[in-house]
Amino acid sequence: MTHLLRAEGVTLGYDQTPIIENLDLAIVPGAITVIVGANASGKSTLLKGLSRLITPDAGQVTLDGRNITALPGKKVATVVGLLPQQPVAPEGITVADLVGRGRYPHQGWFRQWSSTDDEIVAAAMAATNTDELAARRLEDLSGGQRQRVWIAMALAQDPEILLLDEPTTFLDVTHQIEVLDLLLERNRERGTTVVMVLHDLNLAARYADHLVVMCAGRIVANGTPAETLTAEIVRHAFDLEARIVPDPVCGAPMVVPIGRFHGRVLI
Amino acid sequence: MTTLSERTADAAPLTQARARRSRRERGIVLVLVGALVAVAAFSLTVGAYSLSVPDLLRTLTGQGTQSENFIVLSLRLPRLTLAVLVGGAFALSGALFQTVLRNPLASPDIIGVTGGASAAAVFGMLILGFGSVGTSLAAFAGAVIVACVIYLLASRGGVAGYRFVLIGVGVAFMVQGLLGYLLSRADLNDAQGALLWLVGSVSGARWQDISVVAVVLLVLLPVMRVLSGRLRALQLGDELARSLGVGAERTRLVLLVIAVALAATATAAVGPLAFVAFVAAPIARRVVGTGGLALIPTALVGALITTVADFAAQHLLPGQLELPAGIITGAIGAPYLLWLLATSNTTGKGA
Numbered sequence: 001m002t003h004l005l006r007a008e009g010v011t012l013g014y015d016q017t018p019i020i021e022n023l024d025l026a027i028v029p030g031a032i033t034v035i036v037g038a039n040a041s042g043k044s045t046l047l048k049g050l051s052r053l054i055t056p057d058a059g060q061v062t063l064d065g066r067n068i069t070a071l072p073g074k075k076v077a078t079v080v081g082l083l084p085q086q087p088v089a090p091e092g093i094t095v096a097d098l099v100g101r102g103r104y105p106h107q108g109w110f111r112q113w114s115s116t117d118d119e120i121v122a123a124a125m126a127a128t129n130t131d132e133l134a135a136r137r138l139e140d141l142s143g144g145q146r147q148r149v150w151i152a153m154a155l156a157q158d159p160e161i162l163l164l165d166e167p168t169t170f171l172d173v174t175h176q177i178e179v180l181d182l183l184l185e186r187n188r189e190r191g192t193t194v195v196m197v198l199h200d201l202n203l204a205a206r207y208a209d210h211l212v213v214m215c216a217g218r219i220v221a222n223g224t225p226a227e228t229l230t231a232e233i234v235r236h237a238f239d240l241e242a243r244i245v246p247d248p249v250c251g252a253p254m255v256v257p258i259g260r261f262h263g264r265v266l267i
Numbered sequence: 268m269t270t271l272s273e274r275t276a277d278a279a280p281l282t283q284a285r286a287r288r289s290r291r292e293r294g295i296v297l298v299l300v301g302a303l304v305a306v307a308a309f310s311l312t313v314g315a316y317s318l319s320v321p322d323l324l325r326t327l328t329g330q331g332t333q334s335e336n337f338i339v340l341s342l343r344l345p346r347l348t349l350a351v352l353v354g355g356a357f358a359l360s361g362a363l364f365q366t367v368l369r370n371p372l373a374s375p376d377i378i379g380v381t382g383g384a385s386a387a388a389v390f391g392m393l394i395l396g397f398g399s400v401g402t403s404l405a406a407f408a409g410a411v412i413v414a415c416v417i418y419l420l421a422s423r424g425g426v427a428g429y430r431f432v433l434i435g436v437g438v439a440f441m442v443q444g445l446l447g448y449l450l451s452r453a454d455l456n457d458a459q460g461a462l463l464w465l466v467g468s469v470s471g472a473r474w475q476d477i478s479v480v481a482v483v484l485l486v487l488l489p490v491m492r493v494l495s496g497r498l499r500a501l502q503l504g505d506e507l508a509r510s511l512g513v514g515a516e517r518t519r520l521v522l523l524v525i526a527v528a529l530a531a532t533a534t535a536a537v538g539p540l541a542f543v544a545f546v547a548a549p550i551a552r553r554v555v556g557t558g559g560l561a562l563i564p565t566a567l568v569g570a571l572i573t574t575v576a577d578f579a580a581q582h583l584l585p586g587q588l589e590l591p592a593g594i595i596t597g598a599i600g601a602p603y604l605l606w607l608l609a610t611s612n613t614t615g616k617g618a
Contacts, residue, residue, distance in 0.1 A: 053509050077512030084506040088369065093502075093558030096284050104500050105512040115278065118285070122278040131277075134284060137558070157511065 002029040003079050003160050005050060005068075005193075009059035012042070012049040018057060019045045020217040027161065032187050032194040034204040037214030038238050043197045044085065044165050046214070050195065051082035051163050077105035081159030085166045087150055089138050095149050096134040099125055102156030124155035128182060144175035151182065162186075164196040168203070176200070180207050205229050205252040213237050229253040288557045292564065295555055299567035303351070306574045311343050313582065349472035349536065350577045350592070351570040352480040354543055356533040358551075358569020359491070361544030362562060363526035366498060367519050368428035371607055374545035375410070375530035376600075378435025381539035382442040383413025384531055388538070389446055389461045393453045402464070403476070403535035410531035413438060418523065467540035467593030469577050476536040483532045487525050494522060495560055502560075540593050542600020543569050543576075549603075572596060 005027040012020040020042045027033055027050070035043045048054045049061055052068050061068045068076055081102075089098055102124070103117045125131040128148045138146060147167065154162060164183070168176040184207055186192045198204040204211060205225035213221040213228050215237040221228035230253075234242045240257055247254040312318045316338050318326070326335045361374040375381045387409025391397035397405060417438055421431040446465070450458050491498075497518045500508040505515040530544060547569035548561070554568070555561040576595035584590065 048506075051510055053506055072512075073509070073514055074512035077510065080510075082506070082510035084504065084510070087507050088502075088504040090366075090369075090502040090558055092552065092556060094284075094288075096281055097288075097558050098503075100281075100285075101499055101503060102511070104496055107496065113285075115282070118278040118281050122281050125281075126277075131280070134281065 003193075004029060004062075004064050005080065005161050005195075006062050007046070007050060007059070008062060010049055010056040010061060011058040012045050012054055012056055014045075014054070016057070018217070020049070022059065023217070023219060025050075025212065025219060025222070027193060027195055028210055029161075029193050030187075030191045031209040032184065032207055033196075033210040033212060034208035035195070035197045035212045035214060036199070036201055036204050036237075041214040041237070042217040043214055045217075047082065047163050047165050047195065047197055051080055052076060053082065074105045074108075077157065077159070079159055080161045080163065081154050081157040082163040083150055083154045083165065083167060085169065091139065093138050094134070095130060095136050095138060095141070095152075096121070096125070098138055098149060099130070099152045099156050102153040102158075105157060120158055121156045124152045124158075127155060127186065128152040144171055144178065147171060147175065147179060148182070151179065155186065159192075161193040161195065164194070166197050166199065168198060168200070176203065183207070201229065201234070201255045202247065202252075205254065206247060206250055225252050229255060288559070291557065292555055292559065292561065295564055296567065299564060299571060303567060303571055303574065306571065306578060307347055307351075310347050310574060310578050310581075311339055313578075314338070314343070345472040345474060345477060346469050346577065347574060349477050349480070350469045350573045352477060352484060353469065353533040353537050353540065354547075354570035354573030355566035356480060356484055356529045356569075357540060357543040357573070358547030358565045359487075359562060360526045360529035360533070361546075361569075362548035362551075362560070362565045363491075363498075363522050363529070364544070365548055366502060366560065367522045367526070368431050369502070369504075370428045370432050371549060373428060373432045373435070375526065375534075376539060376541055376544050377439065377604075378417060378432055379437075379439030379442050380410050380414050380417075380435070380527060380530050381534045381544075382439045382446070384410035384534035385465055385539050386442045386445045386449070387412070388464060388535075389449050392461050392464070393449055393457050399473075403479075406535040406538075407531040410527060410534055413442065414523070414527040418520075463591065464538045466591040467538035467596070468580075468591035469537050469540075469573070470589070470591070472537075480532055480536050483528060487529060490525060491562060494518070494525075495562065498522060498560060538593065540573065541597035542603070543572055543596050546600050546603050547572060572599065 007023055007025045009022050009024060010020065011018050011022060023046065035046060037043045049056055052061065055069050063071060063076060063079060100121050103121065107113065122131065125134065128151050130148050130152045133141060133145060133149065138149060141149065151167065167179055171179065180203060183194050187194050208225050210223065211225045211228045212219055213233055220237050221233045229244060231242060231244050234240055234255055242255045242257045244253050245256060308320060308323065312320065312323050318335060318339070322335060323339065325331055326339045331339065364373045364375060365371055384406040388402045388406035391402050391405030417431060417435045421434045450461060453461065497513045500511045500513040501515060501518055508515045548565045551561045551565040551568040555564050573592065573596065577592040580590040580592045580595050
């Protein structure tokens with residue numbers, strides 16, 4: 001069953017200060033949607049709104065047409081999962097224990113830990129190449145390994161819609177590609193809907209089926225990377241002069257910033 | 268790099284690892300229970316009137332002489348039972364505070380909850396002339412009031428751990444000031460009695476105190492068991508907890524209420540036994556070492572610390588001189604606090 005996640009005229013913010021006002025967005029099921037935008041453009045806020053972490057001051061976020069804040073939290077959690085930008089873990093926790101905690105929404109009063117949970121956790125760890133780390137303590141791992149463990153936890157939650165807030169920040173380029181490949185694989189093989197915030201426009205263009213460009217709390221472009229990553233939109237959203245050329249590897253648009261010193265010489 | 272999808276998942280190692288973890292935890296629980304039994308045997312037999320273990324067993328099964336019955340059943344057993352129960356209650360309270368607020372400094376004795384109980388109890392004793400029951404009730408009320416004040420001051424659209432702790436430390440100082448004022452105004456003899464209570468001691472345990480602590484533990488332990496899944500989710504931060512379907516703010520409030528109830532009950536029974544709540548959970552978690560909540564080992568460690576401290580307090584000094592157990596627990600806890608402050612700020616990470 002495909003689930004539909006929509007923001008309908010939402011106003012989102014903190015302490016009554018709206019960051020996003022009256023925003024509409026329908027998440028395309030089964031696709032990878034990447035949200036990009038300058039700092040403080042409201043990307044993370046939108047993601048938090050979509051995942052029920054903050055309640056809209058106006059409008060609503062709906063899951064299959066029903067207001068997400070009115071649905072039971074555990075039920076939503078079996079469909080929508082969010083990996084925050086900087087999750088925290090208790091000291092000394094092992095990888096296997098941490099990944100296993102993703103199963104919480106599937107467990108209840110009568111249904112405690114089962115062999116199915118073990119299988120799903122094992123699959124999530126195999127998919128993220130973290131199974132060999134199972135007995136290690138999280139704090140002893142490298143940044144790249146740690147991020148893969150967190151993604152394994154999110155996969156163990158087994159949500160149909162997976163939201164990730166800057167999953168590649170703090171990773172070197174090799175590990176960024178590794179994480180994004182992993183998410184693409186999950187999306188293509190399992191049909192998991194992926195919504196993530198990314199900073200790197202070129203990686204965003206390469207991995208996104210749909211690109212949402214935000215600026216000052218509003219969506220300024222929404223569509224395929226080819227439609228949305230134009231020089232004009234980049235100038236408007238990022239206040240950046242750039243040339244757009246096709247990515248030599250996959251043909252997606254590639255943003256080449258000009259800057260103050262190089263443009264004139266090259267042209 | 269291998270293609271990830273080619274790898275097959277095998278759940279067997281995970282199942283085994285989990286079995287190993289729970290075996291380890293069970294083993295540690297058994298060791299702790301064994302240690303507790305040993306300490307109990309010592310406390311019940313050793314003293315001005317010493318018994319042999321067979322004598323003790325005979326007495327416990329109701330076949331002791333009159334003097335044995337009096338020494339063991341009326342003097343030593345209540346004292347031991349109370350030490351075990353309040354040790355467990357303090358330890359669990361500390362574990363909940365530290366886990367929920369994700370800060371190893373967040374324990375009821377550091378953030379002023381037990382201090383609030385002390386101030387209210389001393390106020391009851393010195394100003395209102397309360398007896399022991401009234402003093403206990405005042406202590407309970409004091410802990411609850413201080414906890415509410417901290418919660419209200421710390422909550423700004425959600426309670427952040429560090430804010431709660433900082434405000435708690437501030438409140439603890441205010442409460443200390445109030446205590447000092449009360450003591451300085453009091454008659455010397457009254458102040459002496461109040462001071463004794465303030466150190467925390469399990470001597471003079473009465474079955475009515477014991478049954479109150481026991482009932483509170485019996486009610487709250489199953490509740491904690493039910494909430495442990497949510498607590499584990501909460502350990503991953505508010506955002507992830509909410510993403511897993513746990514109402515972070517509400518869960519935290521419920522768990523804090525339980526933690527306050529445990530600390531308040533224990534303080535009302537024996538006074539503010541220093542540092543038991545503060546050190547028990549970190550010790551238990553280090554011993555268990557699986558990153559789990561380790562609530563049962565924590566309670567056992569708390570009970571063990573308290574019984575050992577009380578035993579040491581009774582027999583450490585030569586002659587009939589007896590210390591309150593709180594002196595010993597304080598002597599254990601203070602160095603740990605220093606060590607924690609000296610080392611943990613580099614990472615800023617909580618329990």
